[in-house]
Amino acid sequence: MSARERILARIGTAIGNHDAEIDAYLVEHPRGPAPALRDNLITHFRERALQLSSDVIEVAHPGEIPAQVAHYLAERGLPPRGACWPVVGSLPWGEANLEIAVRGANSQDMVGITGTFCAIAETGTLMMLSGPETPPSNSLLPETHIAILNTRRIVASMEDAWDLLRKEHKAPPRAVNFISGPSRTADIEQTVTLGAHGPYRVLIILVNA
Amino acid sequence: MQVSSIHFKRSVTEKLNDEKLQNALSRLQTRFVEGRAAVIGEIADFEETRTAAAAIRDRVLKNLDQWLLHFEQQAIARGALVHWAESGADVNRIVTEIATLHNVRRVAKSKSMVTEECGLNEALEHAGVEVVETDLGEYILQLAHEAPSHIVAPVVHKNKEDIADLFAEKHQLPRKTGIPELCREAREILRPAFLAADMGISGANFLIAETGSALIVTNEGNGRLVTTLPRVHVAITGIEKVVPTLEDVTTLLRLLPRSATGQSITNYVSMLTGTKDAADHDGPEHFHIILVDNGRSSLLGGDMQSMLRCIRCGACMNHCPVYQNIGGHAYGWVYPGPMGSILTPTFVGLENAPDLPNASTLCGACGVVCPVKIPLPDLLRQLREKQMSLGLKSWQEKLALKLWGWMARRPAVYAMVIKITVRILHFAGGKERMLHHLPGASGWTAGRDMPAPQGKTFRELYRQRKLS
Numbered sequence: 001m002s003a004r005e006r007i008l009a010r011i012g013t014a015i016g017n018h019d020a021e022i023d024a025y026l027v028e029h030p031r032g033p034a035p036a037l038r039d040n041l042i043t044h045f046r047e048r049a050l051q052l053s054s055d056v057i058e059v060a061h062p063g064e065i066p067a068q069v070a071h072y073l074a075e076r077g078l079p080p081r082g083a084c085w086p087v088v089g090s091l092p093w094g095e096a097n098l099e100i101a102v103r104g105a106n107s108q109d110m111v112g113i114t115g116t117f118c119a120i121a122e123t124g125t126l127m128m129l130s131g132p133e134t135p136p137s138n139s140l141l142p143e144t145h146i147a148i149l150n151t152r153r154i155v156a157s158m159e160d161a162w163d164l165l166r167k168e169h170k171a172p173p174r175a176v177n178f179i180s181g182p183s184r185t186a187d188i189e190q191t192v193t194l195g196a197h198g199p200y201r202v203l204i205i206l207v208n209a
Numbered sequence: 210m211q212v213s214s215i216h217f218k219r220s221v222t223e224k225l226n227d228e229k230l231q232n233a234l235s236r237l238q239t240r241f242v243e244g245r246a247a248v249i250g251e252i253a254d255f256e257e258t259r260t261a262a263a264a265i266r267d268r269v270l271k272n273l274d275q276w277l278l279h280f281e282q283q284a285i286a287r288g289a290l291v292h293w294a295e296s297g298a299d300v301n302r303i304v305t306e307i308a309t310l311h312n313v314r315r316v317a318k319s320k321s322m323v324t325e326e327c328g329l330n331e332a333l334e335h336a337g338v339e340v341v342e343t344d345l346g347e348y349i350l351q352l353a354h355e356a357p358s359h360i361v362a363p364v365v366h367k368n369k370e371d372i373a374d375l376f377a378e379k380h381q382l383p384r385k386t387g388i389p390e391l392c393r394e395a396r397e398i399l400r401p402a403f404l405a406a407d408m409g410i411s412g413a414n415f416l417i418a419e420t421g422s423a424l425i426v427t428n429e430g431n432g433r434l435v436t437t438l439p440r441v442h443v444a445i446t447g448i449e450k451v452v453p454t455l456e457d458v459t460t461l462l463r464l465l466p467r468s469a470t471g472q473s474i475t476n477y478v479s480m481l482t483g484t485k486d487a488a489d490h491d492g493p494e495h496f497h498i499i500l501v502d503n504g505r506s507s508l509l510g511g512d513m514q515s516m517l518r519c520i521r522c523g524a525c526m527n528h529c530p531v532y533q534n535i536g537g538h539a540y541g542w543v544y545p546g547p548m549g550s551i552l553t554p555t556f557v558g559l560e561n562a563p564d565l566p567n568a569s570t571l572c573g574a575c576g577v578v579c580p581v582k583i584p585l586p587d588l589l590r591q592l593r594e595k596q597m598s599l600g601l602k603s604w605q606e607k608l609a610l611k612l613w614g615w616m617a618r619r620p621a622v623y624a625m626v627i628k629i630t631v632r633i634l635h636f637a638g639g640k641e642r643m644l645h646h647l648p649g650a651s652g653w654t655a656g657r658d659m660p661a662p663q664g665k666t667f668r669e670l671y672r673q674r675k676l677s
């Protein structure tokens with residue numbers, strides 16, 4: 001008998017033979033209790049994102065994004081260079097004097113630019129799906145992560161986000177990453193310090209289009 | 210990890226006299242206990258959510274074999290390989306074999322309590338594989354050759370001065386004193402380790418049967434790095450960690466960070482399913498998942514089964530007056546606090562951890578805060594009963610309880626003995642009405658005085674009042 005069979009046999013003997021309605025439960029996948037949101041989704045999302053130490057700016061049109069990014073980086077003395085997801089590669093980065101390579105980020109890149117699959121108002125969280133056009137490295141390796149988010153893609157809860165995933169994709173991609181602000185650690189004296197192994201800052205650009 | 214729970218009592222005295230530790234533990238209380246209290250209000254009906262979470266965990270345990278099989282099937286369909294390990298030694302063997310198979314020289318590891326159970330790092334190093342812990346707390350412990358003292362904040366027992374000294378010595382860099390500078394230094398030392406690693410090892414907070422995914426919560430981002438950059442990823446977790454659906458994991462995620470660190474959500478929640486596609490820029494080519502029993506299945510079907518609901522949030526230890534005073538190391542194994550006082554004796558044997566079920570005041574705080582409603586005080590009481598029936602108590606304790614039992618069944622004798630005792634103690638209390646010593650309880654009176662009884666028993670006073 002293999003370890004697998006022995007473990008399963010032990011479990012089986014201990015719990016007896018139940019009639020598991022596994023398939024029915026998976027089809028139904030019921031939701032648990034979720035908190036109700038007081039404000040509208042965009043207001044709530046923005047408020048929560050700020051609480052998590054993300055920076056948030058709003059633009060009316062995608063064309064304004066490069067200038068806003070250039071301004072944000074200059075204000076903080078950060079280099080006007082980085083790597084962006086192919087899906088946002090066509091924005092006029094050069095017009096704002098930014099050198100943005102269209103590719104997955106590496107450890108030398110100081111700025112990583114991404115889109116966002118959707119965002120969760122309840123917690124101020126961004127949801128990212130991995131893929132050839134949407135590599136996770138861009139939101140992970142650089143010290144600054146800039147995420148572009150269409151306000152129509154803000155949903156109330158993580159449950160709503162899963163529904164969107166189920167509707168638009170057959171199965172989850174290799175990595176689904178929920179991002180809630182810059183990376184942090186509180187391991188030393190339980191004192192929260194921003195910028196652990198991931199980005200030191202996260203800028204969310206809300207596009208009201 | 211070696212079990213040293215047998216030395217609990219000796220260790221406790223040491224810890225109580227350790228001033229640095231006492232300061233560190235009070236920090237835990239303010240940050241985590243107050244932090245939790247502040248964020249649970251965000252959920253309108255916290256109790257309802259706890260009940261739902263307990264039901265989700267019970268649903269899984271009731272049919273654990275079938276949920277595991279469903280998980281395995283889904284995970285394999287997405288290209289992961291699923292291994293089953295009966296013991297810590299199995300885990301070490303499987304991981305070493307995977308390392309050999311993929312020609313692995315360097316491993317970057319994110320925090321995993323299960324691998325602490327197995328002593329995996331030593332086993333890998335023995336096989337010539339270099340292992341770097343990348344969670345800041347675990348990295349500090351690896352440098353200092355120490356064990357974690359908390360399941361969420363592993364290095365809570367050290368202050369920043371200790372860490373500054375350690376870094377200066379091990380990194381051979383000028384000594385930093387600010388916490389942000391220390392974190393920056395660790396980041397810069399560890400980044401090359403992530404990039405050079407052939408294999409990433411992580412735990413998994415949950416396994417999702419619906420999708421065959423492993424889900425990891427982290428704040429630092431090291432969990433994302435070890436599961437994104439190396440060409441091999443191994444996720445190691447207990448068999449009880451499976452949950453049915455994405456909705457179920459969401460309910461549990463509303464409770465886990467809130468109960469653990471007082472956060473509404475951790476910085477990163479990463480759900481990993483299968484391996485990278487040819488066109489992907491990043492992600493591992495090989496994904497192994499190891500399902501670990503190591504004593505867990507023996508809790509099923511018995512009176513300790515509800516302990517398997519545990520989602521390792523640490524709230525029970527943060528709120529425990531015993532843990533708050535002695536820290537985690539005194540418990541002598543991987544899991545401290547109330548959850549450890551149940552897990553350690555059940556995993557490694559009651560006879561190897563005789564003090565742990567008694568390392569509780571039964572104040573009930575742990576049971577109140579546990580997000581999955583594990584009746585921790587009840588379980589501790591049951592372990593005490595088991596100790597009694599197995600004859601694992603000292604002869605003094607057994608004799609005392611026997612005498613008390615005999616007396617309690619004879620009200621007249623009971624009344625008389627109490628009457629005499631109360632009078633003796635009243636006399637011994639003297640003018641101060643305080644007892645500085647009690648025969649047979651010198652440990653208790655070493656640190657405090659006991660107010661002396663006032664000369665009459667409750668029953669005597671009661672009768673008097675009724676008459677007057």
Ligand code: SF4
Nearest residue numbers: 519520522523525579
């Ligand atoms: S027993 Fe409950 S409170 Fe303690 S770690 Fe487990 S889930 Fe958290």
